[in-house]
Amino acid sequence: MNKIIKIVSSPQIFVYTIIWLMVLVVLGTLAQRDIGLYASQQKYFSANITWLGGIIPVPGGRITMIIMLVNLTFMVLFKQNLWKIKKIGVLIMHIGALLLLIGGGLTAIFSSEGNMVIEEGDQSNRVDDYHDMELTIINTSNESLDEYTIFDQPLLRKGNILSHQNLNFNIEIISYLRNCEPLRRTAPAGIQYKGMLKNFMLSALKLDKEDNRNRPGIIYRIINSGSSSDGIYGLFFGQSVPQTAVINNQNFEFIIRKKRTYLPFVIELLDFKKVMHAGTGIAKSYSSEVNLIENGIPRRVLIEMNEPLRHRGYTFFQSSFIEGPEGEATVLAAVKNYGRSFPYISSIIMSIGLLLHLLKSIPKLLKKNLRVAD
Numbered sequence: 001m002n003k004i005i006k007i008v009s010s011p012q013i014f015v016y017t018i019i020w021l022m023v024l025v026v027l028g029t030l031a032q033r034d035i036g037l038y039a040s041q042q043k044y045f046s047a048n049i050t051w052l053g054g055i056i057p058v059p060g061g062r063i064t065m066i067i068m069l070v071n072l073t074f075m076v077l078f079k080q081n082l083w084k085i086k087k088i089g090v091l092i093m094h095i096g097a098l099l100l101l102i103g104g105g106l107t108a109i110f111s112s113e114g115n116m117v118i119e120e121g122d123q124s125n126r127v128d129d130y131h132d133m134e135l136t137i138i139n140t141s142n143e144s145l146d147e148y149t150i151f152d153q154p155l156l157r158k159g160n161i162l163s164h165q166n167l168n169f170n171i172e173i174i175s176y177l178r179n180c181e182p183l184r185r186t187a188p189a190g191i192q193y194k195g196m197l198k199n200f201m202l203s204a205l206k207l208d209k210e211d212n213r214n215r216p217g218i219i220y221r222i223i224n225s226g227s228s229s230d231g232i233y234g235l236f237f238g239q240s241v242p243q244t245a246v247i248n249n250q251n252f253e254f255i256i257r258k259k260r261t262y263l264p265f266v267i268e269l270l271d272f273k274k275v276m277h278a279g280t281g282i283a284k285s286y287s288s289e290v291n292l293i294e295n296g297i298p299r300r301v302l303i304e305m306n307e308p309l310r311h312r313g314y315t316f317f318q319s320s321f322i323e324g325p326e327g328e329a330t331v332l333a334a335v336k337n338y339g340r341s342f343p344y345i346s347s348i349i350m351s352i353g354l355l356l357h358l359l360k361s362i363p364k365l366l367k368k369n370l371r372v373a374d
Contacts, residue, residue, distance in 0.1 A: 009074035017068040024050070024061055036209030038131065046108065062108065069101045089357025096350030103342020110338045112261065115319060118269040119329040123293070125266045127314075127334040129259040133216050133237065137167065138253040152259065156218060168248050169225035173218065179205040180217035180236055194222075194231035195243045202234050218256055222247070265294040265312065272321060272328045286321055288330040303332065313338070 028044035035043070044050055047060035059067070072094060076082065082091045114127040132153045139147040149166045153176075162171040182200040189198050202217045217236035222229055222245065229247045235256045243254040267290050274286035287304040292311060303309050309316040319333035 005074060005078050008071060009078050010071070011075070013071045014068060014075075017064050017071070020059065020064055021061070021068075024064070027052075034209075035207070036211065038211035039207060039209075065101060065104065069098070069105070072098050072101065086360060089353045089355070089360055092353030092356060093350045094353075096346040096348075096353060098346075099342055099349065100346035103339035103346065106339035106342070107337055112336050114258070114261065114334050116267065116316070116332045116334050117322065117329055118267060118288075118290075118332070120269050120272055120327050123266045123268040125263045127261045127263065128257075129261070131211055132259040133256055134259045135162075135171075135218065135220075135235075136255045136257060138255070139166065139250060140253060141250045161223075168250070169229070170223050172221040172223055174221055174232065175219045177202060177204050177217040177219070177236075179207050179214040181205055181215065182217075182234075182236060192231050194229070195233045195245070196239075197232060197234040200234070202236060216256060263312075263314070265292060267292060267316070267332070268298070269330055270300070272330045274321060274328075283321070286318060286330075288318060288332065315340075 024044050027050075028040045031040040031043065043060075045061035048063045049057050050060040052058055076091070076094050076098065081087060082094065112127075112129060113131075114129040116124050116127050118124045133156070134153060135151045135156060137149045137151075139149070147166055149164050151162050151171075155162060156173055156176045158173055158175050160173045162173065180202045182196070183203050184200055189201075197219075202219060205215075208214050215237050217234065219232065219234045221232050224230075225247045227247055229245045233243055233245070233254065235243055235254055237256055237258075239255075245252050245254070269288055269290055271289040272286070273289075275284045276282065277284045285305055287302060289300065289302050290309070291298040292301050292309065293299075301309050303316060303318050305318045308318070313336050315335045315337070317333040317335070318330070320331040322329040322331060
């Protein structure tokens with residue numbers, strides 16, 4: 001056991017992981033030119049395993065950070081020479097680095113990013129995710145209410161069978177397309193194709209460098225309904241007419257959309273203002289005057305480009321705006337970062353540790369200089 005602890009807590013592991021992270025940063029930065037920022041982040045920094053050239057597996061950013069976290073933890077817990085008064089500064093710096101890694105892990109695993117679009121005079125309590133999608137099935141049979149059943153993107157894997165107590169049928173995922181376009185069929189479709197797929201097919205496209213330009217789609221099969229609605233259907237993001245099906249005398253709508261998060265408070269846009277560069281149609285700055293409504297109590301807040309709104313762990317930035325025939329709408333970037341405070345805390349701790357280490361070293365440096373002077 002002592003031998004394992006000695007190996008795991010070796011400072012050489014920390015040095016190697018730092019070097020490998022530098023390599024990943026360089027590779028990821030260069031890859032942005034060809035595959036875009038989001039795809040590069042997913043391939044090099046958020047992945048457990050990165051495939052170089054598509055054939056060589058190497059540790060991705062996430063595994064590398066986990067190795068670094070384990071190494072630092074063992075160093076702090078089992079390196080006895082750190083637990084001495086003369087090493088107190090170094091020990092504190094190690095603890096600060098551990099907190100920084102923990103905060104990064106919380107951010108990577110639990111944090112979310114999206115946007116909230118609000119027209120002047122309207123309210124919203126919904127954030128649409130930037131990247132993740134969801135399959136939404138709406139039972140519209142009841143005139144007084146609609147019943148929603150939602151499956152998140154990780155469930156939309158090829159071959160997965162979706163079922164829920166709200167549904168009297170199952171859904172088999174045939175394929176999930178990260179970017180696609182509908183193409184009109186040039187020949188009659190088979191009898192197994194239903195809905196839109198009777199006249200169109202979904203063709204996979206190369207991923208765009210800008211992730212928000214990709215149009216995800218899904219091809220699925222309704223099974224075990226005991227009706228003629230069993231068959232293959234298709235959906236794509238932004239589809240103007242939702243896919244519908246009547247199954248056992250119940251009406252269902254199928255939609256693929258951005259993953260939605262509903263907040264415990266409401267934001268009402270009172271007034272949107274923008275300042276243009278002189279003689280151009282380019283906005284110099286813009287701001288949103290909003291009401292933050294929680295438990296029926298409004299609070300007026302001004303959100304500007306460098307002055308976000310922070311509430312209940314969410315940060316709302318003034319991102320952009322939309323001009324339409326019916327008026328203006330603000331676009332607020334909404335970020336929930338569970339590790340937001342960790343960089344500040346760890347930076348303070350590491351600064352204190354560095355200061356203590358320098359103060360501890362000053363007498364030794366002074367003695368050395370005096371000897372040289374003598």
